[in-house]
Amino acid sequence: MNPVVTISGGGIIGNYISSRLNNNNIETLVIEKSSADLSDKENIRTLTLNSYSKELLDDLGINIDYAEIKKINVFDGEGTGKIDFSSDEINSENLSYVVYFNDLQKALKIREQERTLFEEEIKKFKEDGVNKSCEILLSKDKQITSQFIAGCDGRNSNIAKLASLKPISSYYNQTAITFTAKSSLKDLTIAHQIFSERGIFAIMPLPLNTDESTHTIVWSVDNKRLRDHEIKEYVQKNISYFERKLKTEIIPNSNIVSFNLSNHYFEEYISGSLVLIGDAAHSIHPLAGQGINLGFADADAFCEEIINAYESKINLDKKLVLKKYEIRRKSMNLLMLKSMNFFVDLFKSDNLYIRLLRNIGLSGVNKTKFLKRFFVNHASGRNKI
Ligand SMILES: Cc1cc2nc3c(=O)[nH]c(=O)nc-3n(C[C@H](O)[C@H](O)[C@H](O)COP(=O)(O)OP(=O)(O)OC[C@H]3O[C@@H](n4cnc5c(N)ncnc54)[C@H](O)[C@@H]3O)c2cc1C
Numbered sequence: 001m002n003p004v005v006t007i008s009g010g011g012i013i014g015n016y017i018s019s020r021l022n023n024n025n026i027e028t029l030v031i032e033k034s035s036a037d038l039s040d041k042e043n044i045r046t047l048t049l050n051s052y053s054k055e056l057l058d059d060l061g062i063n064i065d066y067a068e069i070k071k072i073n074v075f076d077g078e079g080t081g082k083i084d085f086s087s088d089e090i091n092s093e094n095l096s097y098v099v100y101f102n103d104l105q106k107a108l109k110i111r112e113q114e115r116t117l118f119e120e121e122i123k124k125f126k127e128d129g130v131n132k133s134c135e136i137l138l139s140k141d142k143q144i145t146s147q148f149i150a151g152c153d154g155r156n157s158n159i160a161k162l163a164s165l166k167p168i169s170s171y172y173n174q175t176a177i178t179f180t181a182k183s184s185l186k187d188l189t190i191a192h193q194i195f196s197e198r199g200i201f202a203i204m205p206l207p208l209n210t211d212e213s214t215h216t217i218v219w220s221v222d223n224k225r226l227r228d229h230e231i232k233e234y235v236q237k238n239i240s241y242f243e244r245k246l247k248t249e250i251i252p253n254s255n256i257v258s259f260n261l262s263n264h265y266f267e268e269y270i271s272g273s274l275v276l277i278g279d280a281a282h283s284i285h286p287l288a289g290q291g292i293n294l295g296f297a298d299a300d301a302f303c304e305e306i307i308n309a310y311e312s313k314i315n316l317d318k319k320l321v322l323k324k325y326e327i328r329r330k331s332m333n334l335l336m337l338k339s340m341n342f343f344v345d346l347f348k349s350d351n352l353y354i355r356l357l358r359n360i361g362l363s364g365v366n367k368t369k370f371l372k373r374f375f376v377n378h379a380s381g382r383n384k385i
Helices: 012-023 051-060 101-115 158-162 231-246 291-312 318-348 352-367 369-379
Strands: 005-008 028-032 046-050 067-069 071-076 082-086 096-100 116-118 122-128 133-138 143-146 148-151 168-183 190-196 199-205 214-222 250-252 257-265 274-276
Touching: 005 012, 005 143, 012 028, 012 051, 012 101, 012 291, 028 101, 046 051, 046 101, 046 291, 051 096, 051 291, 067 199, 096 101, 101 116, 122 158, 133 148, 148 158, 148 318, 158 274, 168 199, 168 231, 190 231, 199 231, 214 250, 231 250, 257 318, 274 318, 291 318
Parallel strands: 005 028, 005 148, 028 116, 071 190, 148 274
Antiparallel strands: 046 096, 067 096, 071 082, 122 133, 133 143, 168 214, 168 250, 168 257, 190 199, 199 214
């Protein structure tokens, strides 16, 4: 087996890359640790895709249900600051799209299953300087030769560890809680986000194949608030606060999923033939729903560089191909990570002056057209992130 690109990790990003490269006649092989199981799991977790990520999926012909978001209302639950973003401000039909994580994962997995070795992982790899390729040994002792390894095995990337690439990580000391809920919110194209002492709470519409009044909730809570509560109990006790703020009933109707929140990034994305992509390279706070969009922007840049290099038919300079990808993505990813950290810190603060500033700040940006357009263009992916 001699695929041009061996992909460690058949999640959304790994499978997207495999599919796009194969459409361009570049052979790939996906090495996925989990099983080939395609059975339906409870749909709880969602992803918010920006227009650019959705376009990439449309180009591949991925056909799943999306909920369209045309407006996002953001406000400070403890103060008067508020801001709203609307698709009209950027002359676009929609701002973003909510999908079920499982739906997108499954659609891409089905597409790539014949190019995937399931229940396998890369055990070690070494550069072959003579043939300018890379020898890869898998856990069941199969051996492959490849030009590139795309590290798409998510946070705590094993392939990064094999290459001794060291992440820079920190914890937010927060837990993300997610579940679906029925609500009486009427406009199913509006998402709401509330920053408050009880956490950062987002409620967004779900794809319309489900009950029309069902929404997805993504809620991050400081761990110290959870110290004396089970997560389910915390949700039951505190949801009424958000019901009052939004003037609606919110009745959870799924199991609750929770994640400890941390962020990480690498100073180097490359080691020989290996390059890190998506959550393997960086992870951020989910407050702006940008994690998967950064992954798609990475995947797009990586595929473009590989396709261009193979189409140009000049002697392939592998190092240059990977470096071009790294230059295109590393600073953008770091900027997004630092911006998310800034917002988390800003809304965590109990300092009166900071609270005053953030209220004035939010409402001020809301009144300043060019600043708003800047934020909306970035969030919607129109300015490439
Ligand atoms: C609560 C929460 C809410 C979120 N909400 C949003 C949102 O609204 N919008 C958004 O854009 N992002 C969101 N994210 C982030 C988003 O889920 C991730 O950015 C995205 O799933 C990353 O995709 P990936 O393919 O890079 O990695 P992963 O989804 O982690 O996939 C990695 C794949 O690699 C496989 N694997 C792992 N180890 C190995 C190994 N050693 N060998 C082989 N295979 C391996 C795994 O089985 C998996 O299939 C959220 C995250 C959290 C925690």
